[in-house]
Amino acid sequence: MRTDYDIIVLGAGPAGLTAGIYAARAHRSVLVLDTGTIGGQTVLSYHVANYPGVGETSGRALSQSMLQQARAFGCDVKAFARIANIDLTARRKTITLKDGTALTATAVVLASGGVPRKLGVEGEQRFGGRGISYCATCDGDFFTDRPIAVVGGGNSALEEAVALTRYASHVTVIHEFEHFQAEPWIIAEARANEKISFLMNQRVLGFSGGAELAAVQSVDKQTGVATETHVDGCFVFIGYVPNSDAFADQVKLTERGEVVTDDTLQTSLPGVFAAGDVRQKRVRQVTTAVADGTIAALAALEFLSELAA
Amino acid sequence: MLQTALEHIESEQDFGDTLAANENVMICCGRMGPMCLPVYDVMEALTPSYPHVAFRDMAFDEPVGRIIRSLPETAGFTGLPFTVYFKAGKVVSATSSIQTMEQVTAILDEHLGAQD
Numbered sequence: 001m002r003t004d005y006d007i008i009v010l011g012a013g014p015a016g017l018t019a020g021i022y023a024a025r026a027h028r029s030v031l032v033l034d035t036g037t038i039g040g041q042t043v044l045s046y047h048v049a050n051y052p053g054v055g056e057t058s059g060r061a062l063s064q065s066m067l068q069q070a071r072a073f074g075c076d077v078k079a080f081a082r083i084a085n086i087d088l089t090a091r092r093k094t095i096t097l098k099d100g101t102a103l104t105a106t107a108v109v110l111a112s113g114g115v116p117r118k119l120g121v122e123g124e125q126r127f128g129g130r131g132i133s134y135c136a137t138c139d140g141d142f143f144t145d146r147p148i149a150v151v152g153g154g155n156s157a158l159e160e161a162v163a164l165t166r167y168a169s170h171v172t173v174i175h176e177f178e179h180f181q182a183e184p185w186i187i188a189e190a191r192a193n194e195k196i197s198f199l200m201n202q203r204v205l206g207f208s209g210g211a212e213l214a215a216v217q218s219v220d221k222q223t224g225v226a227t228e229t230h231v232d233g234c235f236v237f238i239g240y241v242p243n244s245d246a247f248a249d250q251v252k253l254t255e256r257g258e259v260v261t262d263d264t265l266q267t268s269l270p271g272v273f274a275a276g277d278v279r280q281k282r283v284r285q286v287t288t289a290v291a292d293g294t295i296a297a298l299a300a301l302e303f304l305s306e307l308a309a
Numbered sequence: 310m311l312q313t314a315l316e317h318i319e320s321e322q323d324f325g326d327t328l329a330a331n332e333n334v335m336i337c338c339g340r341m342g343p344m345c346l347p348v349y350d351v352m353e354a355l356t357p358s359y360p361h362v363a364f365r366d367m368a369f370d371e372p373v374g375r376i377i378r379s380l381p382e383t384a385g386f387t388g389l390p391f392t393v394y395f396k397a398g399k400v401v402s403a404t405s406s407i408q409t410m411e412q413v414t415a416i417l418d419e420h421l422g423a424q425d
């Protein structure tokens with residue numbers, strides 16, 4: 001197995017695979033390494049309907065096609081990598097695997113994306129898959145004619161709340177603020193739905209039940225009034241957390257853990273670039289991830305050329 | 310039938326034969342959907358390292374899926390996929406919803422024997 005590369009990309013979501021495509025097409029040796037499966041968050045989307053040029057597709061199909069394209073240009077792609085250590089500070093960057101293999105590169109692209117944020121409250125882990133879910137399309141039909149709650153107040157939360165009314169007898173949206181952080185048309189659609197009610201300004205304290213989820217406990221942040229919402233299911237959509245722990249002590253991060261980059265997507269370390277959801281930016285979509293992957297790869301190629309000059 | 314590279318259990322007969330022929334069996338019962346695909350991928354990736362385990366999938370919505378859906382160990386599960394681990398024909402562990410490589414290997418190592 002080859003261990004020395006021009007560029008190593010951490011993460012095989014849309015940002016990482018795009019970086020792989022551009023860098024390999026420029027005849028550089030490239031390894032895209034992922035600690036999980038190929039595709040990142042796109043695998044969690046049944047339908048991607050807003051990726052230009054391909055019509056409606058599944059996240060899986062889209063990422064498999066990106067994978068094939070990257071491999072066709074000679075890019076090495078490895079899933080389920082067991083990474084023991086990442087050293088980005090030296091001139092030659094080293095990723096050490098748990099079996100002791102040291103993978104080195106002159107430039108690294110951090111494309112490790114993010115994962116859905118959890119509430120981190122009592123009972124969340126215990127009732128995971130036993131009432132608590134993070135995927136409406138996957139698990140909505142388990143709650144046919146049963147009352148559920150949706151925690152969150154952004155676009156995803158409200159869109160999914162509306163979608164879940166196809167199954168559930170009633171949906172209580174529990175949100176931490178007085179106002180939603182969603183597009184006006186989504187808010188209007190949720191408000192117009194007779195099956196949806198709203199509990200605003202709530203701090204979720206925990207989940208309770210026996211073998212299965214029975215209730216969500218929350219408290220009004222202003223009045224302190226406690227509420228117990230009796231539900232059979234609860235879907236949590238409260239944003240995402242960037243996957244930056246593995247290199248948090250080496251590159252500059254925002255207080256939310258997002259990687260800070262300049263216009264060329266270079267991080268605070270020379271030769272280390274960041275692309276996609278892991279970096280500080282406003283819009284997190286497949287289109288913006290592939291755009292980032294492009295910019296980061298081209299900047300990494302320029303970095304390599306300048307070193308050689 | 311699921312479009313994976315795993316062997317599929319498609320009937321009660323398949324299920325019985327698989328459990329009879331293999332001491333250690335992991336069955337992932339799901340759909341071709343978001344939370345299930347990563348678990349099938351984990352199983353495919355682990356197949357070479359766990360030759361003593363039979364990795365199988367099963368379509369949740371087909372009649373065969375009733376075998377896993379009706380197990381006492383999956384009662385109350387509300388997250389796909391339902392993943393069940395068998396040792397000598399008996400259920401030794403069951404999980405609901407997406408699982409990481411680390412979570413799956415922890416269960417395999419604890420109940421079905423560590424990897425080669």
Ligand SMILES: Cc1cc2nc3c(=O)[nH]c(=O)nc-3n(C[C@H](O)[C@H](O)[C@H](O)COP(=O)(O)OP(=O)(O)OC[C@H]3O[C@@H](n4cnc5c(N)ncnc54)[C@H](O)[C@@H]3O)c2cc1C
Pocket residue numbers: 010011012013014015016033034035036037038039040041042044045047048049050051083111112113114115243246275276277278284285286287289
């Ligand atoms: C349910 C859901 C539905 C969505 N629907 C849409 C949609 O319809 N349209 C749209 O445009 N966007 C959608 N999105 C958003 C879109 O999927 C993301 O913006 C996009 O996938 C981000 O791409 P990425 O490559 O930056 O990161 P990710 O897709 O998160 O990929 C990052 C990869 O890095 C890996 N990784 C993590 N840590 C490490 C590490 N230390 N080393 C190596 N690898 C690592 C992860 O395993 C993962 O595979 C959706 C997101 C979700 C969750």
